[in-house]
Amino acid sequence: MGKPARSAWWERLPAGIRDEIDGYVLRDAMLAAIRVVVDVGRVGDGVGVGEAQLIVGDRYAYHGARIARAPESPLDLESLARRAGGAAGRVVAIEAVWDGDTVHDWFVRLLAVTADPADPAGEHTLAIIYAHTAGRHLDRGEGEDSGPRRPRREATAAETAGGALAAHLSVPFHFASPDTPDDEAPRWERPSAG
Numbered sequence: 001m002g003k004p005a006r007s008a009w010w011e012r013l014p015a016g017i018r019d020e021i022d023g024y025v026l027r028d029a030m031l032a033a034i035r036v037v038v039d040v041g042r043v044g045d046g047v048g049v050g051e052a053q054l055i056v057g058d059r060y061a062y063h064g065a066r067i068a069r070a071p072e073s074p075l076d077l078e079s080l081a082r083r084a085g086g087a088a089g090r091v092v093a094i095e096a097v098w099d100g101d102t103v104h105d106w107f108v109r110l111l112a113v114t115a116d117p118a119d120p121a122g123e124h125t126l127a128i129i130y131a132h133t134a135g136r137h138l139d140r141g142e143g144e145d146s147g148p149r150r151p152r153r154e155a156t157a158a159e160t161a162g163g164a165l166a167a168h169l170s171v172p173f174h175f176a177s178p179d180t181p182d183d184e185a186p187r188w189e190r191p192s193a194g
Contacts, residue, residue, distance in 0.1 A: 013040065081168055091112045091114055093171050155178045
């Protein structure tokens with residue numbers, strides 16, 4: 001379905017459904033918007049997930065800066081150190097792990113790993129590093145030359161910010177797969193209680 005066909009399909013929708021889809025788009029709820037497009041377009045028009053993504057993408061382009069985006073995680077050393085200081089238990093490592101979803105593609109979670117036996121999670125998210133977050137961080141020079149250049153900016157930003165925080169806290173930094181997104185890469189092993 002080309003752009004003119006998508007535009008014509010959009011204009012044929014009832015105003016209430018268009019408002020519902022745009023409401024999701026303006027709240028940056030892409031999956032909910034896609035679900036509505038598929039639900040109303042599947043029967044009769046044959047709109048599947050691929051076409052729905054394109055239609056919703058058109059709405060994102062239309063609304064642009066009006067979309068309420070989630071705030072980006074800070075990656076400066078002072079903010080990260082403050083967040084790490086709020087983790088339950090003693091921080092024993094800083095770890096970067098890949099994660100992903102259908103909205104953001106791949107991104108990196110920067111974690112404080114703790115050694116508190118009373119804390120079953122043992123890790124606390126300090127920052128989520130999306131491509132745009134990494135770009136903002138690196139473009140401001142907050143790590144441009146502080147570490148190795150990686151194929152993905154998310155990895156470079158995670159290494160520079162996470163490495164600086166780990167050095168500041170005098171703990172190891174662990175990133176098992178900095179060159180290739182891999183959400184099943186080996187994780188840092190917490191020290192056993194005892």
